[in-house]
Amino acid sequence: MGRHTPLYDLHRTLGARLVDFGGWDMPVQYASQIEEHHAVRRAAGVFDVSHMCVVDLTGARTREFLRYLIANDVGKLTRAGKALYSCMLNETGGVIDDLIVYFLTDAAFRLVVNAGTRDKDLKWIRRHAQDFGVEVRERADLAMLAVQGPQARQKAVGLLAAGDRERALALPAFVGAQLADWFIARTGYTGEDGFEMMLPAGHAVDAWLALNALGVVSCGLGARDTLRLEAGMNLYGNDMDESTHPFESGLGWTVALEPAERRFIGREALQRVKAAGSARELIGLVLEDRGVLRSHQKVIAPGGTGEITSGTFSPTLERSIAFARIPSGPVARVEVDIRGKLLAARRVKPPFVRAGKALVS
Amino acid sequence: MSQVPADLHYTKSHEWVRELADGTVEIGITDHAQHALGDLVFAEVPDTGRVLGAGEPCAVVESVKAASDVYCPMAGEVTAGNPELAKAPELINQDAFGRGWLLRLRPASAARGALLSAAEYAELLRAEGS
Numbered sequence: 001m002g003r004h005t006p007l008y009d010l011h012r013t014l015g016a017r018l019v020d021f022g023g024w025d026m027p028v029q030y031a032s033q034i035e036e037h038h039a040v041r042r043a044a045g046v047f048d049v050s051h052m053c054v055v056d057l058t059g060a061r062t063r064e065f066l067r068y069l070i071a072n073d074v075g076k077l078t079r080a081g082k083a084l085y086s087c088m089l090n091e092t093g094g095v096i097d098d099l100i101v102y103f104l105t106d107a108a109f110r111l112v113v114n115a116g117t118r119d120k121d122l123k124w125i126r127r128h129a130q131d132f133g134v135e136v137r138e139r140a141d142l143a144m145l146a147v148q149g150p151q152a153r154q155k156a157v158g159l160l161a162a163g164d165r166e167r168a169l170a171l172p173a174f175v176g177a178q179l180a181d182w183f184i185a186r187t188g189y190t191g192e193d194g195f196e197m198m199l200p201a202g203h204a205v206d207a208w209l210a211l212n213a214l215g216v217v218s219c220g221l222g223a224r225d226t227l228r229l230e231a232g233m234n235l236y237g238n239d240m241d242e243s244t245h246p247f248e249s250g251l252g253w254t255v256a257l258e259p260a261e262r263r264f265i266g267r268e269a270l271q272r273v274k275a276a277g278s279a280r281e282l283i284g285l286v287l288e289d290r291g292v293l294r295s296h297q298k299v300i301a302p303g304g305t306g307e308i309t310s311g312t313f314s315p316t317l318e319r320s321i322a323f324a325r326i327p328s329g330p331v332a333r334v335e336v337d338i339r340g341k342l343l344a345a346r347r348v349k350p351p352f353v354r355a356g357k358a359l360v361s
Numbered sequence: 362m363s364q365v366p367a368d369l370h371y372t373k374s375h376e377w378v379r380e381l382a383d384g385t386v387e388i389g390i391t392d393h394a395q396h397a398l399g400d401l402v403f404a405e406v407p408d409t410g411r412v413l414g415a416g417e418p419c420a421v422v423e424s425v426k427a428a429s430d431v432y433c434p435m436a437g438e439v440t441a442g443n444p445e446l447a448k449a450p451e452l453i454n455q456d457a458f459g460r461g462w463l464l465r466l467r468p469a470s471a472a473r474g475a476l477l478s479a480a481e482y483a484e485l486l487r488a489e490g491s
Contacts, residue, residue, distance in 0.1 A: 032399070032400055033399055033400055034402075222399070222425060290403065291403060291405075292423045292428065294427075313403065313425050339421065
């Protein structure tokens with residue numbers, strides 16, 4: 001038996017199919033994965049993401065610590081509540097995890113890290129935090145709901161006290177705020193507008209049911225995966241891990257090599273890659289033939305072979321899309337080996353879909 | 362509880378077999394199987410004339426989440442693959458025992474030894490906890 005979020009019993013009551021995800025028993029779908037996907041693209045859906053690990057960092061040197069710990073630069077964060085996406089690297093530039101960091105005050109930042117990497121992340125963070133006198137506190141007392149879709153924010157504020165609704169609706173993209181005992185952030189993993197809400201575990205069931213009553217559809221991790229891939233967002237463990245660096249994982253944009261004087265873990269390794277040029281790159285693919293791209297399928301490109309890292313059927317585009325890691329080069333078309341047949345795929349620049357709109361043909 | 366039509370035969374791997382008047386058989390996956398797989402988005406059916414052995418993979422059905430092989434319940438020669446599934450794989454979800462059929466086969470022999478009756482298949486589903 002895996003670990004359970006505060007919403008586990010409710011998921012069962014709602015008829016979800018539960019699967020193991022990173023050691024947690026999580027809902028993969030309720031009724032139809034495709035309908036859940038469309039609900040988020042067209043209206044609003046809610047996901048239980050309480051398995052993700054919220055970590056609060058406190059201490060006078062927290063900003064300095066994070067500038068050393070992660071590859072993106074929290075020095076960019078000046079507005080309270082502002083979020084930043086980053087990789088946390090090892091010394092060889094391999095990706096230990098990807099995470100979101102929220103700047104709360106100069107002495108307090110909040111991280112959200114992946115469920116499957118929780119233990120190694122906490123160990124790594126604690127090991128390095130000691131040198132900076134930073135306190136590391138896992139917030140297992142919080143549940144996290146992601147409410148996503150074009151109608152998500154308008155519906156979600158229905159759960160807040162009247163005085164907090166305007167403040168929540170006024171949050172710019174990628175900014176969060178503490179409103180009473182809920183932390184509400186305009187972030188997500190679907191390519192749609194919406195909130196991620198961290199709330200006391202004991203509030204989670206009532207919040208979920210209230211969202212359902214407002215017409216927000218219960219969505220499982222299956223729809224979350226098709227939504228994030230359409231949105232061109234990486235999944236840790238599929239698209240990058242400790243054996244790959246950000247430049248071959250489509251994540252070069254998250255690495256802040258400037259300012260040059262900032263020291264961070266993995267910097268030397270990444271500078272060497274940058275100077276030599278990355279031998280491999282992560283690209284987007286659209287399958288032109290019928291079929292479904294899946295992770296680990298072999299990709300035959302002009303410069304050599306590669307592999308699909310994430311692939312699925314895209315409910316919005318009604319065809320198969322994928323990320324693939326291939327030798328770097330100006331490649332427009334590849335072939336993918338699906339059960340011994342070579343099928344044609346075209347390179348596209350992710351995202352595939354954003355804010356309900358197809359961005360590739 | 363999934364549907365288990367009484368006039369069909371079944372396999373432990375959740376295929377169904379219908380005896381047709383011309384001596385061929387029609388093969389598909391059961392309502393239980395389509396439900397377990399979820400929304401189907403792709404089906405690959407065999408070409409007419411292909412000779413299949415019993416238990417050989419004869420078709421592939423893919424949901425959003427995963428690809429699954431379908432195993433041929435008996436040896437024989439394919440007389441048709443369902444042409445509608447190329448455009449509408451969701452027919453398997455909507456009508457697993459009807460328009461969602463996968464292939465038709467001329468069996469190599471009259472023996473049907475390994476197949477389950479509807480009652481036996483229903484019992485198998487109960488034992489699997491569904």
